[in-house]
Ligand code: ADP
């Protein structure tokens with residue numbers, strides 16, 4: 483059987499923010515004790531929107547690695563590495579370029595958002611990005627992928643790729659005897675499959691943290707306004723300034739979650755408070771319902787500073803002298819290769835190379 487295995491990653495594109503932390507990294511921590519866990523710094527993805535200046539990619543890779551460790555990802559419990567050091571990602575992505583259909587990729591909303599108006603000038607890599615993401619996951623035959631809500635569509639594509647591969651090569655997989663029984667029998671899948679049909683893990687109060695300046699846009703590294711996000715490197719002053727300036731409406735906080743409907747900014751700030759404190763939104767409203775933002779915002783600032791300051795300090799310590807991080811990444815790449823190499827060997831056999 484395919485063993486339960488978690489894979490996830492963050493791009494090293496600078497400005498790691500509260501959305502990345504609450505929507506992804508913080509949720510990985512408890513999984514380390516439940517399953518085999520692999521966490522990647524996806525540097526091959528970071529060049530899809532343009533090549534960073536020399537040195538920037540390495541610095542950003544170290545910074546994301548530092549954030550993982552500072553957030554509680556333990557190199558003794560998890561494999562931590564960067565994508566470019568394990569060649570199987572790129573190789574499998576090429577094979578998946580030939581599995582995925584143009585029509586599937588054309589429907590990806592993130593490409594439309596990131597390419598903007600000038601699609602003709604977007605890199606082919608930006609268009610094919612979801613195939614690389616599928617390769618990241620399936621090179622480890624990972625069964626579970628904890629990510630934010632923005633990655634839902636890409637994960638569906640990963641499932642489609644796994645399914646098409648399992649179907650198209652059903653005979654070879656069976657003949658070579660390298661399949662596993664399909665754990666969730668369905669008429670769409672053969673009895674013996676090679677790639678698991680990965681389960682997304684998208685749940686909790688923080689799957690989509692919104693911009694502090696616009697409650698309809700997600701908090702993102704690429705937002706030109708620094709006031710739109712809380713960066714993990716922000717100090718206490720920056721955090722409280724940004725929360726103070728966060729866009730809100732003039733109403734008091736409601737006492738029931740229903741009252742957050744059609745109030746995206748209020749919903750977002752309450753969601754952030756909930757995620758940081760480990761409470762539900764309803765519990766937060768139980769405490770703050772009826773109060774004005776002028777009372778709620780300072781409480782939120784204090785909580786954010788309390789939670790983030792120790793992490794920021796640890797990140798600084800780790801990036802000041804990168805020896806430790808570089809050693810962790812090197813060992814991680816060796817461990818990751820040990821899993822991905824045999825998978826690619828199988829895949830080459832299945833395809834017939
Ligand atoms: P970004 O979207 O900021 O460029 P990445 O693409 O590297 O970041 O995403 C890394 C992880 O962080 C993914 O799991 C993604 O779903 C999650 N994530 C990114 N932005 C948010 C957000 N605003 N809210 C919740 N999760 C997010």
Ligand code: NA
Nearest residue numbers: 592630632633
């Ligand atoms: Na993203």
